Amino acid sequence: MNFLPLIVVFPLMMAIILNYLHGKEKIVRFLTFLVALALIVLPFIGEYGFYYFSGHGVENGLISGIAYLFNQTKQVVIFTLMLIGSLVLITGMGEKHANGMFTALTLMGLASVSAVVLSDDLFNLYVFYEIAAVAQTGLVIASGTEKAYKAAFRYMLMGCVAGSLLLLGIAFLLSATGTLNITDMKNYLINANPMVYGGLLMLIIGLTYGSGLPPFHTVKADLYARAKPFIAAMLQTYSKFVLVAMMLVILKLFYGMPYFNTAHGALIALSIFGMVFGVVMALMQSDYRKLLAYHAISQGGYVAAGLALGTPLGIVAGIFHAINHVIYKSALFLGAYIVHKKKGSNLAKLGGLLPIIPSVAFMVLCAKLAISGVPPFNGFQSKWMLAEAAMEVNMPELAVIMIIVSIGTFVSMMKAFYLIYLKPCSEEQINEYKSKEVPKLAIFSLAVLTFLCILLGIYPDIVVEKLYPYAYEIGRTWALK
Amino acid sequence: MELQVASFITAGLLIVIGLYGVFFVDNVIKKIIALSAMGNGVNLVLIAMGYNGGVVPIKLPNMPFEVFASKSAYPLPQALVLTNIVIEASMLAIMLALSMVLYKKYKTLKASVILKED
Numbered sequence: 105m106n107f108l109p110l111i112v113v114f115p116l117m118m119a120i121i122l123n124y125l126h127g128k129e130k131i132v133r134f135l136t137f138l139v140a141l142a143l144i145v146l147p148f149i150g151e152y153g154f155y156y157f158s159g160h161g162v163e164n165g166l167i168s169g170i171a172y173l174f175n176q177t178k179q180v181v182i183f184t185l186m187l188i189g190s191l192v193l194i195t196g197m198g199e200k201h202a203n204g205m206f207t208a209l210t211l212m213g214l215a216s217v218s219a220v221v222l223s224d225d226l227f228n229l230y231v232f233y234e235i236a237a238v239a240q241t242g243l244v245i246a247s248g249t250e251k252a253y254k255a256a257f258r259y260m261l262m263g264c265v266a267g268s269l270l271l272l273g274i275a276f277l278l279s280a281t282g283t284l285n286i287t288d289m290k291n292y293l294i295n296a297n298p299m300v301y302g303g304l305l306m307l308i309i310g311l312t313y314g315s316g317l318p319p320f321h322t323v324k325a326d327l328y329a330r331a332k333p334f335i336a337a338m339l340q341t342y343s344k345f346v347l348v349a350m351m352l353v354i355l356k357l358f359y360g361m362p363y364f365n366t367a368h369g370a371l372i373a374l375s376i377f378g379m380v381f382g383v384v385m386a387l388m389q390s391d392y393r394k395l396l397a398y399h400a401i402s403q404g405g406y407v408a409a410g411l412a413l414g415t416p417l418g419i420v421a422g423i424f425h426a427i428n429h430v431i432y433k434s435a436l437f438l439g440a441y442i443v444h445k446k447k448g449s450n451l452a453k454l455g456g457l458l459p460i461i462p463s464v465a466f467m468v469l470c471a472k473l474a475i476s477g478v479p480p481f482n483g484f485q486s487k488w489m490l491a492e493a494a495m496e497v498n499m500p501e502l503a504v505i506m507i508i509v510s511i512g513t514f515v516s517m518m519k520a521f522y523l524i525y526l527k528p529c530s531e532e533q534i535n536e537y538k539s540k541e542v543p544k545l546a547i548f549s550l551a552v553l554t555f556l557c558i559l560l561g562i563y564p565d566i567v568v569e570k571l572y573p574y575a576y577e578i579g580r581t582w583a584l585k
Numbered sequence: 586m587e588l589q590v591a592s593f594i595t596a597g598l599l600i601v602i603g604l605y606g607v608f609f610v611d612n613v614i615k616k617i618i619a620l621s622a623m624g625n626g627v628n629l630v631l632i633a634m635g636y637n638g639g640v641v642p643i644k645l646p647n648m649p650f651e652v653f654a655s656k657s658a659y660p661l662p663q664a665l666v667l668t669n670i671v672i673e674a675s676m677l678a679i680m681l682a683l684s685m686v687l688y689k690k691y692k693t694l695k696a697s698v699i700l701k702e703d
Contacts, residue, residue, distance in 0.1 A: 227665055227668070231668060231672065234672045234676070237676075238675065238676065238679065241679065242679075245683070250690060253683055253686055253687060254687065254699070254700060256683060257613075257680065257683045257684065257687060257699075257700065258700055260676065260679060260680050260683065261607065261616060261620070261680070263676070264607075264620040264623075264624070264673075264676055264677075264680070265604070265607055265620070265623070267672075267676070268600075268603075268620075268623050268624050268626075268627045269627075271627050271631075271665075271669060272600070272627045272630060275627065275630050275631045275634060275662070278631075278634065278661070278662065279634045282659075284661070322702075
């Protein structure tokens with residue numbers, strides 16, 4: 105008996121149940137805690153290999169019906185996703201009114217993103233991609249401010265356009281090959297006609313929207329900045345893993361086709377734009393949440409660059425960076441949540457928090473060093489691998505850009521650290537800080553994430569060695585001459 | 586075959602008009618209408634793709650299987666379109682609700698006022 109579908113079905117069912125329990129605080133708290141524990145176990149119950157839904161399988165050499173593909177790489181990705189999900193759920197329990205709606209939407213997002221990661225069927229991927237978009241919009245609307253509504257509306261507007269275009273691309277691919285299954289489609293794409301390249305273009309548009317690469321970067325950053333900070337931690341996790349999943353699909357389908365090199369170049373250019381725009385916009389922000397949001401875009405560029413290189417080392421580095429990034433960026437957003445509880449997120453009005461919450465300051469500093477790629481934290485390991493992958497295909501410029509963007513990240517992060525924790529402040533401000541309590545559960549989640557930052561920085565092999573087999577299967581070696 | 590070409594041309598027009606409306610019309614509701622038109626264009630592409638001049642893909646009891654298999658339209662796109670209609674309906678519902686909330690705040694439907702960056 106293969107329990108693989110439970111990874112998607114269990115969160116969805118719990119989302120429906122919790123949605124109906126909205127307002128009943130005690131039951132919601134209890135159930136949320138149980139679900140958060142159960143989520144961590146979920147990735148380990150499936151068996152590796154294909155899973156065909158409703159008894160369909162390979163008939164007459166063609167795969168019919170919806171299929172999931174599960175392997176070590178996807179297990180690691182889903183485990184990280186579920187871990188961040190359960191930490192965010194536990195943090196959310198500390199909010200004054202335990203909120204069934206919030207838990208339900210988070211679970212819906214978790215289910216849909218894990219389905220996007222698992223799916224081996226293009227239409228199934230599209231459906232869950234749209235559900236993820238709706239869940240993210242819902243999470244932003246749940247924070248209930250005017251600006252949040254605006255950001256959500258703009259995100260939905262773009263989302264409908266990108267979603268329709270993605271479906272158009274899937275229609276092109278379906279008409280060119282007659283099948284929707286990704287593993288199957290690969291075999292039929294070799295006799296390529298121009299329609300296939302239309303499909304590729306549309307898939308890339310869908311990918312940029314789902315992951316917040318340019319030209320959708322401002323919309324996505326707005327979304328992160330307007331949600332409550334601990335919700336933003338969840339949102340950026342969703343978009344990083346959608347990016348990983350869709351990039352793997354594109355590589356799997358189109359790698360080695362004639363003219364793919366052009367698309368390759370376009371993807372690398374997009375990721376460079378993402379990196380540079382993200383960090384430049386972050387340097388200009390005066391609001392801590394916006395600063396973090398633009399850094400999420402910039403780091404998304406790193407992930408995309410690694411995956412777009414398409415060599416086994418590049419793919420491993422990209423996925424590893426995605427995992428590291430969601431860990432330290434969630435820690436930063438949780439730190440921002442604690443600061444937000446004390447006194448807003450406007451950098452000009454903050455200051456002098458170090459003596460009030462020294463432990464949080466230390467953990468946030470660890471995460472900040474990790475995001476700027478300082479050893480011995482995890483960001484260093486994956487950025488090093490990314491630079492190595494760029495050098496391996498004879499693109500030293502890419503490695504140089506990565507290092508320069510890292511320096512920009514370091515500068516803006518240290519500026520924010522000074523302005524929040526070290527800048528001297530008045531006596532009355534300290535009294536104001538002391539009057540507001542610190543959310544304890546957020547500190548617990550922050551501690552777990554910081555521990556993971558250091559653990560993966562010292563022993564990267566526990567993740568990296570699991571990523572290699574699939575990367576060798578998909579990636580090809582090539583080098584610029 | 587002519588029917589298929591005509592549907593593709595209609596679908597292309599719908600998608601282009603939809604894209605124009607989303608990006609250049611300064612009214613929130615009209616933007617949503619344009620999105621709906623665009624979605625319908627995509628649906629039409631899918632439907633027209635599966636059409637081959639044959640019969641609807643419903644197997645009548647007195648029809649031999651070979652005739653059905655060679656004549657009927659490709660049923661997979663039709664299933665996809667049904668799913669997509671549901672998704673689109675829910676997306677548009679959320680957007681209409683949001684535009685209502687924003688209208689109450691700003692007392693106008695101009696996108697240049699409502700969606701201004703700040």
